[in-house]
Amino acid sequence: MSQEIKTKGRLGRKLVPLLALTALGLGIVVIWRTDTAPRTDDAYVYADTVYVTPEVSGRIVELPVKDNQAVKKGDVLFQIDPRPFQATLDKAQASLVALDREIELTQRSVDAQKFGAAAATASIERARAAAKQATDTLSRIEPLLGTPYASAEQVDQARTAKLAADAQLNAASLDAQRATAGISGVDALVAKREVIRAEITLAKLNLEFATVRAPFDGIVINLKTTAGQFAAAGHPVFTLANTHRWYVVANFRETELSHIKPGETAQVYVLSDSAQRSQGVVESIGYGVFPDDGGAEAEGLPHVPRSINWVRVAQRFPVRILVDHPDPAFFRIGASAVAIMTPDTRSSNR
Incomplete structure (x- = not known):
């Protein structure tokens, strides 16, 4: 019995160093894996979003x-009452037709004025020819004054x-100058025509803007209105999320960023179903966050709070992973x- 106890004791003394070495090895592996393949549960799902904002004002019909x-790209999201914009377009088109008639009539008048100037x-x-003939006649008769060939009366x-x-x-010269000066033109009317054409283009554009369509496949978010609401240009009605591109924004410690590079692969999952794993690739690494303690304010930077206020902890920076x-x-x-x-798979999987 004592021999058995002694044998077990010797075996236990041999296993202790082995277990210690095993634990140390596992610790080294864990530390190495943490350094080379960091992970974080401080992450959230993100998608590109746009505010759906009308470019014209009007009542939603x-x-x-x-x-x-x-929704799919091109689907109608909402329709603003098109009647005011259609009326503006009709008015501009009618003005163009009326101006074209005015230009036609004015051109006829200009043509008549040109004919008068030519006449x-x-x-x-004719007057110049008559004046030359009268001058020549006088030149011939004056030397004969006092002879039987020309009387004083002649x-x-x-x-x-x-x-x-x-x-x-x-x-005749004054009449010609007056006729030439009286010739009008249609240049001013033609310039006005270009103005009306621009108004027609703008009216067509506003009429098109009255129908707001989805710029991409997405999901309507935060819709809190209904038909009959007045929509003001430049004021968002709701948000549209782009479902073609989903991201996971993962906040990693600054001490881990040296092991994360753009283009590396990552594995992501959402807490609602941890069994559903998705592959992703690092698209970018954040270069600035809003400082919690000290420092100047930096508007527009992401705010990543530190979880322990009484201990100096590493700051976290957002890493954008495209899923x-x-x-x-x-x-x-x-x-x-x-x-x-999962940096080991970045070359083989992409």
């Missing part, structure tokens, strides 16, 4: 979607004819998640 409803120019030529008549021809030439093929039944914005880095 149709609201075919409901809160938490899935006045032709009259100048010379006086020639001089009077020359003066009359010169006066007629001057009058591959997430299950829409479990992925919801803000859901608690767990992220585990």
Whole structure:
């Protein structure tokens, strides 16, 4: 009996160092694994979101979607009363038709004015020819004054004819200048036409904006209104989450960031169903957080609070992990998640 006890004692003394070495080895493995493949349960699910905001103001006449409803890209989210925008478009188009008629009539008047100016120019030529003939006649008769070939009366008549021809030439020149100066144009009307065309384009755009459509496949979030509500341009009606891209934003300690690189793979799951594991890839690592204790304020930075206020702990920084093929039944914005880095698979799986 004593021999058996002694044997067991010797065996126990041999196992103690072995167990200690095993425990030490496991501890080293755990520490190494924690350093090279960190994990965190300080994570949440996130998706890109947009505020669905109308670009024109008006009363909502149709609201075919409901809160938490899935929609497809191009689906009508809501319809603003299109009648005011249609009336504005009709008015602008009618103004364009009326202006085109005015341009046509004005162009006819301009053409008539141009014909009159051309006729006045032709009259100048006739008056110039008559003045030259009267001048030539006077030049021939004046030297013959006092001879049997030309009487004083004939010379006086020639001089009077020359003066009359010169006066007629001057009058024709003034008429031509007046006719030319009186020619109007359609340039101002054509410029006005471009203004109306721009108004038509804007009216068509506003009419199109009256129908608000989904810019991508998504889920309606925080819908708290109904048809009949007045929607103001620039003021959001509800939020739309993009269900094509889901992320897990995992807050890792700053001491672990050296082991996390963009492009590395990670395993993520949500707490509502920890058995459903999804693969993901690190898309980016945060470069700034809002400091809790001390330091200047930095608006716009993510706020990641430290869990223990009386002990100096490592700050956490958000790591954005893009999830591959997430299950829409479990992925919801803000859901608690767990992220585990799996860097060993980043090259083989991607």
